[in-house]
Amino acid sequence: MEKRVEDSITEQIQILMPQHINGAGRLFGGKLMEWIDVVAGVVARRHSGCDVITAAVDNLRFKEGAYKNDTLVLIGRITYVGNTSMEVRVDTYVEALSGMRKAINRAYLVMVALDTEGNPTRVPRLIIESESEKAEWEGGCKRTELRRLRRLEGY
Numbered sequence: 058m059e060k061r062v063e064d065s066i067t068e069q070i071q072i073l074m075p076q077h078i079n080g081a082g083r084l085f086g087g088k089l090m091e092w093i094d095v096v097a098g099v100v101a102r103r104h105s106g107c108d109v110i111t112a113a114v115d116n117l118r119f120k121e122g123a124y125k126n127d128t129l130v131l132i133g134r135i136t137y138v139g140n141t142s143m144e145v146r147v148d149t150y151v152e153a154l155s156g157m158r159k160a161i162n163r164a165y166l167v168m169v170a171l172d173t174e175g176n177p178t179r180v181p182r183l184i185i186e187s188e189s190e191k192a193e194w195e196g197g198c199k200r201t202e203l204r205r206l207r208r209l210e211g212y
Contacts, residue, residue, distance in 0.1 A: 058181040062135050062190050065103035069096050071129040083122035084129075089149065090117065093164050096133040097145040101168035104135050104143055105180045112142060113167040113204060121151075121161045128152040129161075136190075137197025141177035142169050144197045165200060 069092060071077075079085040094111055101109040123129060130150045137144040145166050150158035172178040185191050 059184050060104055060135075060181045061184045061186060065100045065135055067096050067099045067103065067133045069099075069131045071131070073123055073125050073127045073129060075125060078125050083124060084127075086119060089119075089123075089129075089162060090114070090164075092129075092131055093117070093133075093147045093149065093162070094166065096131045096147050097164075097166040097168055100133040100135060100145045100147075101143045101170065104138070104183075105170035105178075107170040107172065107178060107180075109143075109168045109170055111166060112169045115165050115167075115200070115204070117162070117164040119162055121159065123151050123161055130158060134193075135183060136165070136193040137201065138180050138183045139201065140179055142167050143180055144168075144200065146193065167204070 071092060073084055077084055077088050094114070097111065098109055128151065130152050131147055133145050133147040135143055136146045145168055147164045147166065148160060149162035150160055152158050170178050170180045183194070185194055
């Protein structure tokens with residue numbers, strides 16, 4: 058079975074409330090990490106049709122802060138699939154009242170599909186339809202190899 062990238066794209070919106078803010082007056086990074094993990098989980102579930110677990114989070118990069126009453130938009134998409142794993146990219150934006158979005162974070166996560174017994178199970182292949190999807194796939198191949206090398210090094 059095969060699926061397209063757009064079949065599992067997921068968007069989540071948050072308005073930052075006082076409970077989301079850290080002592081420095083900005084969005085608490087751990088809260089954003091939680092939301093990113095949820096978005097990645099939904100993307101992976103939609104692609105695989107299975108329950109999933111988070112196997113790795115990498116390249117979590119905080120580019121700018123976000124503040125109380127900001128509107129956050131998180132968008133997740135499949136970038137690469139292996140046999141039982143899926144790489145998901147989640148981009149986070151602050152959306153102004155005008156609708157303009159400013160990127161504040163990008164993260165890549167590896168999610169693993171589980172069968173009903175809780176064991177890793179095969180995921181659908183990914184249909185690549187655009188140049189940007191092809192570039193993400195090629196980047197996913199490189200990131201997968203880097204993760205493999207890090208595991209071998211005990212990183």
